[in-house]
Amino acid sequence: MACLQCTSVIDENEQYxxxxxxxxxxxxxxxxxxxxxxxxNEVMCSQCFGIIMQERRAHSxxxxxxxxxxxxxxxxxxxxxxxxxxxxxWVHTRRTIQQQGIIAAPAVMNMNxxxxxxxxxxxxxxHSxxxxxxxxxxxxxxxxxEIPPGGLVCYACWxxxxxxxxxxxxxxxxxxGPSNLHQDSMCAWCRMSLHRRxxxxxxxxxxxxxxxxxxxxxxxxxxxxxxxxxTRAHENIEMEQEVVQFDIQPPSASITLDGFTHTxxxxxxxxxxxxxxxxxxxxxxxxxxxxxxxxxxxxxxxARVCNEHKxxxxxxFLDQHQFSxxxxxxxxxxxxxxxxxxxxxxxxxxxxxxxxxxxxxKFWTGITKxxxxxxxxxxxxxxxxxxxxIALGIYLVKARTGDSHERIASLFHLTKSSITRLLRVAKEAxxxxxxxxxxxxxxxxxxxxxxxxxxxxxxxxxxxxxxxFQREISKFExxx
Numbered sequence: 001m002a003c004l005q006c007t008s009v010i011d012e013n014e015q016y017x018x019x020x021x022x023x024x025x026x027x028x029x030x031x032x033x034x035x036x037x038x039x040x041n042e043v044m045c046s047q048c049f050g051i052i053m054q055e056r057r058a059h060s061x062x063x064x065x066x067x068x069x070x071x072x073x074x075x076x077x078x079x080x081x082x083x084x085x086x087x088x089x090w091v092h093t094r095r096t097i098q099q100q101g102i103i104a105a106p107a108v109m110n111m112n113x114x115x116x117x118x119x120x121x122x123x124x125x126x127h128s129x130x131x132x133x134x135x136x137x138x139x140x141x142x143x144x145x146e147i148p149p150g151g152l153v154c155y156a157c158w159x160x161x162x163x164x165x166x167x168x169x170x171x172x173x174x175x176x177g178p179s180n181l182h183q184d185s186m187c188a189w190c191r192m193s194l195h196r197r198x199x200x201x202x203x204x205x206x207x208x209x210x211x212x213x214x215x216x217x218x219x220x221x222x223x224x225x226x227x228x229x230x231t232r233a234h235e236n237i238e239m240e241q242e243v244v245q246f247d248i249q250p251p252s253a254s255i256t257l258d259g260f261t262h263t264x265x266x267x268x269x270x271x272x273x274x275x276x277x278x279x280x281x282x283x284x285x286x287x288x289x290x291x292x293x294x295x296x297x298x299x300x301x302x303a304r305v306c307n308e309h310k311x312x313x314x315x316x317f318l319d320q321h322q323f324s325x326x327x328x329x330x331x332x333x334x335x336x337x338x339x340x341x342x343x344x345x346x347x348x349x350x351x352x353x354x355x356x357x358x359x360x361x362k363f364w365t366g367i368t369k370x371x372x373x374x375x376x377x378x379x380x381x382x383x384x385x386x387x388x389x390i391a392l393g394i395y396l397v398k399a400r401t402g403d404s405h406e407r408i409a410s411l412f413h414l415t416k417s418s419i420t421r422l423l424r425v426a427k428e429a430x431x432x433x434x435x436x437x438x439x440x441x442x443x444x445x446x447x448x449x450x451x452x453x454x455x456x457x458x459x460x461x462x463x464x465x466x467x468x469f470q471r472e473i474s475k476f477e478x479x480x
Contacts, residue, residue: 004030004038005048015046021077029086046082059090066093075144115147116157127158133168134161188223189214189233200230209233254328261323262298262331270306271299273321277306284310286360289338291315297323298335311363348412350393365396372396382429385422394419395426 001010010016019027019042031038033052061067061083070093071079085093112121115129116138129135129151138161139147153161185194188202189210202210202223210233211219225233263271270277281304288299295315327335349355353369361369376392385391390412398408409419 001043003045003048004042005034005044005052008045010043010045015080015082016043017046017049017080018043026086050084059085059087061085065097066090069093069097072145113152114154114157115145115151116142116153116161119154121152121154125155126152127155129153133165134158137161137164185224187226187229188219189225189229192226194224194226198227199224200227201225202230205237206230206233209236254326255332256326258325260296260298260327260335261325262327262335263300263303263323265300265302267302267304269304270309271303272305272309272318275306275309277308279306280304281307281310284357284359285338286357286363291318292335292338295319298327298331298338300331301334310359348393348397350389351387353389364400365393366400367396379426379429379433382432383425385425387422391422391426392429394422395430398423 001012001016002008003010003016004019019030019038020040022030027038030044030052061070061079067079070085070089113119114121114126129138129147135147138153138157186192187194200206202219202225206225207219207223210223210225210229213233267280269275269280271283283299283303283305287305287310291297291299295318297315297318348361348364353361353372356369358369361372365372367375372392376389379392380388383391394408394412397403397411401408403411405416405419405423409416412419414422
């Protein structure tokens with residue numbers, strides 16, 4: 001073998017330093033000194049190594065705590081005779097010894113230093129290391145060091161050793177399977193752990209209650225319950241034994257009215273019997289008022305109506321069905337409030353159409369407000385009366401409902417002769433512009449488009465229209 005620095009032959013009996021055993025810091029110092037990289041399988045004589053380390057400010061390793069710490073750090077390597085360390089490693093070793101409180105003298109260390117963490121026991125609680133599983137745990141942890149005679153550990157290390165022993169015992173018990181003690185440490189009802197919890201023995205009626213609750217599982221002979229389950233079992237027993245007496249309240253006062261009936265108190269379907277439509281709209285007040293006035297049937301506030309029956313005018317078919325004539329106090333009050341409302345709500349003021357509800361307007365005329373305005377704009381030149389809107393409105397109501405002149409007169413607060421005159425004026429204007437007679441080049445004709453369809457089909461498609469409107473359609477067909 002040749003030295004890396006002086007290239008002299010090194011005898012096997014001479015002391016030398018192999019680069020494989022050097023740390024990275026020593027290798028970097030040698031490479032910096034030589035000016036080239038160093039391979040891992042090279043050696044250096046002691047003289048060259050000492051010269052390089054002296055320039056690095058090397059430090060010897062005397063006997064003491066520092067040498068012992070360095071030997072444990074570089075294990076399994078050993079410190080050679082005359083071995084040196086750099087000044088940085090020496091300072092690091094000294095600082096570590098001071099922080100850990102390692103005592104230099106071995107005899108003193110055995111008595112005043114923890115054999116596990118090697119901290120000083122001067123100002124902390126210590127514990128001896130008797131024979132047992134704890135000593136085995138400590139011996140395995142500090143290997144390759146050994147426990148000296150009379151060695152002590154700090155209280156924290158002793159607690160750690162005890163916990164490791166308990167954990168190992170618990171793991172071994174779990175491997176062997178749950179024992180009876182483990183089963184008894186669980187609540188028989190909720191199966192929660194009873195560790196550090198207040199427990200009760202299941203006996204007497206409580207045992208019967210718990211056995212019934214956990215059936216078909218069987219209740220052990222010495223079953224334990226947690227405090228919550230024990231309290232719950234007692235409450236269940238008390239509830240079963242307690243006799244609860246309910247005060248029977250008398251039914252609410254009711255009265256039977258022979259001349260009036262009311263619909264059912266439900267909002268799950270249309271109030272019309274045998275109706276299978278799925279729509280559930282709230283019944284408008286004007287419709288409830290009309291049904292109450294014409295058919296003597298009170299539609300309850302929470303009743304619902306479908307789209308088909310919402311557009312009807314003639315409700316005479318309700319006489320075929322049977323409704324209840326027994327009214328409660330609330331139903332009578334609601335019916336009276338509905339009937340005594342101001343009559344102006346029912347009045348149709350076509351001069352002020354904004355005050356009329358859209359649904360109410362379509363209910364009486366069969367058309368919307370926009371359609372009404374369009375028709376009025378077309379026939380206004382032919383209307384010879386002063387109140388053109390009222391004339392057209394009266395005619396549409398007449399065609400829609402087929403009511404008598406007297407009823408329409410009471411609805412519009414006019415005389416019968418005025419109703420007759422306005423109907424005649426509106427009819428002439430409509431016949432002039434909405435007819436399928438010969439075309440007049442002086443005016444525009446709006447054909448009613450009834451020549452291409454039969455009367456039966458018109459009636460079938462217009463099932464929502466009143467009888468009066470169907471009668472007017474017949475008149476139009478007779479004129480064609």
